[in-house]
Amino acid sequence: MDKLQLAVPTSSLGKPEGGHTIEAILQAAAAHGIRGIEVCYEGILSHAIRRANSSKTPSEDDMLNAAKDIQQQCQNLGLDIFVLQPFAFYEGLTDPDAHRSAVQRWAHWLELADALKCDIIQMPSNFQLSGTTGNMDRVIADMVEIADMALAVTPPVRIAYEAVAWGTHFDIWEQSWEVAKRVNRPNFGLCLDTYHIAARVWADPETLDGKLANGEQALEESMRRLVKDVDLDKVYMLQLSDAERLSSPLLEGHPLYVQGQKSRMTWSRNARLFPCEEQYGGHLPILQVTKAVVNELGYRSWISMETFSRHLWEKDVELPTKMAKRAAESYSKVWRELEWDKL
Template sequence: MPNRPSIGSMSIGRPWVHGLPEKLKQAANYGFEGIELFYDDLDCLAHTHHGGCIVEAARHTRRICDSLHLEIVNIQPFSFYEGLLDRAEHERMITEKLSLWFLLVRILGTDVIQVPANFLQPDPVTGAPRTTGDINVIVSDLQLIADLGLKQSPPVRFAYESLCWSNHIDTWEKCWEVVQLVNRPNFGICLDTFNIAGRIYADPASPTGKTPNADREVKASISRLVAAIDPAKVYFVQVVDAERLSRPLVKGHDFYNDQQPSRMSWSRNARLFAFEEERGGYLPVIDIARGIAATGFEGWWSLELFSRTLADPTPSTLKEHARRGMDSYRKLERTLRLNEQSLAGQKQHRL
């Protein structure tokens, strides 16, 4: 598949501030070919237009996307699933939540569900952990949903993603290890430049904004990625940057939330599109993206941006973020020579 631009639906407005139909319109207006659909957007649309019926909201969304020639790359995030210590809750996730999501993917016309590595925080009353780092439990749980996905018609794929604040699987290396252990044809990985750099390069709670060995760690990690990753198992790639904060994200900072790891609070408030150094971007996202491209990956390059700027209710907010996103993608396309790589791969395949 040739390289194509998509945008996460959260990238162009929070669901309770900006409506999904207008987000989709602006994504199409600025040249995006696909979207990552955030479940909260569907839920908001269901409650504002369809009496709370998520199925009708999905049908509505599919009609809009078809009319705008937008492909739905995936629905996300299927959160807080693997490694739960509460096995009754695990069972509920399978019997209630996953069955609904299987219905939604059929209606939406996508075949990918994104699964972020579990970041469920400890019990707020007792402080006891609610997830296990036992790799055998994590793998078994993910094999279960993959096997159920294979039974769907058409089959459903799962894209597993490490977040830089996940409880146990917080690097792409750990994520890739899990993907290999799950060992199912419909279970792959999402590579995210922000989450890769956000764990080994950045530390928003530090006065420097960086980890002690940031540059060396990133260089080594990119080398491992190029050598290890099978591009056929990369279902999509997310490319965004983030702000270097003017002061450490600790208690007293505007973004501080005692219920969240600092990296999560930073992520929710301060992401940027790639090539926005003038806005404070400082992560080595282009180096990481270049490494991903070097694996031979061809597919969706998505721009999943969360930012406090999306809370601005003025209509121009959507247009401005969609414009910034496409400007970023075009620069990425030129820098990585994405179209040239795709064409070269097609010629080689024909030969």
């Protein structure tokens, strides 16, 4: 695809725990002009459980059948599934049994991607607090193993690796790009996310103003490097997301504080927003990041509007519709602000 189109992850329009079904989420997306879908594993899992009318853990066949049904729903609604996500907790595992188990899980995910008829699996950098190594040779070997597995299936599957802002060993895009270069496989590239980039380089939820002291300069330099160094063909997906400016530092005593969890992860899980939602407290310079990737680097594919929020668990039957409307409105604002009609 060589043009910008609106997409959304299923998890950004509702949560199974809130009673939001995959049917409601997909219908809400279609009704608001969203055409691209990132299917989240939790959506397949909850759909498989509902289809079986059982609380038991679904079998792999149950999961594959649920994925096929989701694909059929999307086809009926005119939606394109382009990503399955997130394949987490993989690279750098130090326990050989844990690694073997993760590779077996990957084989199942390749089958799920085939059932969904999508060719990208998104992978966040590992953020386990223990049991991992950041040794680059080990990480590269791990990534080559699954990249080669993904090349061997028909059709081949691409891996979009994302450095999350709370990653244990890899938390900035430069590190994920170094991994991609060293893996050196035609199906291994990047997922770039405006939240993870800005939250790590520009922001600090543990400070009163929510910012790093040298954030503006650091982000500007980071974006110059991105435009100069990254191979556009290796940018497989782009997610746009902002976050609320908190009223007080995210430290012990804050209502959202979670002991033992990195503050940027806590912030992400509870207070992410769609772009240009200043009315809800959005304050990250995500347009600066988006401009670098789209206007300057030249990215032309799905623009995925991603959010995580404590509100997504609310038992509100209208929530998927409300969130889809917000995603579409946010996308329109970004389009106008960055003058994408002139690209």
